[in-house]
Amino acid sequence: QVQLQESGPGLVKPSETLSLSCSVSGGAMSSYYWAWIRQPPGKTLEWIGYTYYTGSGRFNPSLRSRVTMSVDMSNNQFSLTLTSVTAADTAKYYCAQMGGSSFRHLFVAAWGNGTTVIVSS
Amino acid sequence: DIVLTQSPATLSLSPGERATLSCRASQSVSSTFLAWYQLKPGHAPRLLIHGVSTRATGVPDRFSGTGSGTDFTLTISRLQPEDFAVYFCQQYDSSPLTFGQGTRLEIK
Numbered sequence: 199q200v201q202l203q204e205s206g207p208g209l210v211k212p213s214e215t216l217s218l219s220c221s222v223s224g225g226a227m228s229s230y231y232w233a234w235i236r237q238p239p240g241k242t243l244e245w246i247g248y249t250y251y252t253g254s255g256r257f258n259p260s261l262r263s264r265v266t267m268s269v270d271m272s273n274n275q276f277s278l279t280l281t282s283v284t285a286a287d288t289a290k291y292y293c294a295q296m297g298g299s300s301f302r303h304l305f306v307a308a309w310g311n312g313t314t315v316i317v318s319s
Numbered sequence: 320d321i322v323l324t325q326s327p328a329t330l331s332l333s334p335g336e337r338a339t340l341s342c343r344a345s346q347s348v349s350s351t352f353l354a355w356y357q358l359k360p361g362h363a364p365r366l367l368i369h370g371v372s373t374r375a376t377g378v379p380d381r382f383s384g385t386g387s388g389t390d391f392t393l394t395i396s397r398l399q400p401e402d403f404a405v406y407f408c409q410q411y412d413s414s415p416l417t418f419g420q421g422t423r424l425e426i427k
Contacts, residue, residue, distance in 0.1 A: 202363075243407060243418040258415040297369065298411070305354040305411050307375075309364040 200225035202293050202310035210287075210317050216280040220293030220310060227251055227269055231296040231304055232276040234267065236289035237312075244289075246278065248296050248304060256301070283317045290314050321346055321410050323419035331427040338395040340422045342408035347388045352412035355384055355393045358405045358421075367406075368393065400426075 206218035233248035247257035249267035257265055266279040280287060290312045297307030322345040332338055355368040366375040368384035381396040395402055403426050408419040
């Protein structure tokens with residue numbers, strides 16, 4: 199059974215870049231799409247995007263211009279970079295393994311515990 | 320974007336009772352691209368149901384999902400103490416993938 203663990207800074211300054219990593223154990227990195235999802239305080243979950251080890255991916259159009267995701271096969275990790283952050287990016291960020299058989303129709307098969315990121319000066 | 324509206328926002332029930340959670344979509348969710356998740360404080364969220372009605376591995380059979388088009392339901396037949404949590408529906412029919420705002424299931 200796959201286990202996922204997020205890591206990264208809990209505090210990021212406005213206009214700077216948020217970078218998070220997710221360590222994966224028990225899951226073959228080349229077999230799944232890997233995702234990031236966030237939940238701002240008092241709001242519902244928001245899908246950020248998912249990526250494959252080849253670099254292909256699918257992203258939320260509302261965040262696409264600021265998001266980069268990549269997979270590090272050698273270290274069993276994948277990462278999220280979100281540029282030009284504002285207070286609206288304050289949220290609990292979850293990394294996840296996607297499930298399903300079609301690139302365009304994937305559900306969240308497994309989740310990390312989440313890590314809280316606050317954007318503040 | 321497909322907006323998912325869950326009701327009720329909060330459901331107060333006792334262990335042993337039956338819980339019925341609703342998820343309504345702003346437009347038809349084609350095929351069976353709807354999932355349900357359980358969130359508990361301090362725990363990783365958990366996939367319960369995908370494909371509208373397929374239970375994830377290890378999910379007890381007291382959890383069941385039904386529905387089609389714009390109306391979907393998660394039913395928990397006999398509530399156990401560990402079932403009190405927040406439940407989210409999610410559609411993966413079209414981009415962006417979207418989630419409902421959640422139903423909080425609390426002990427009465």
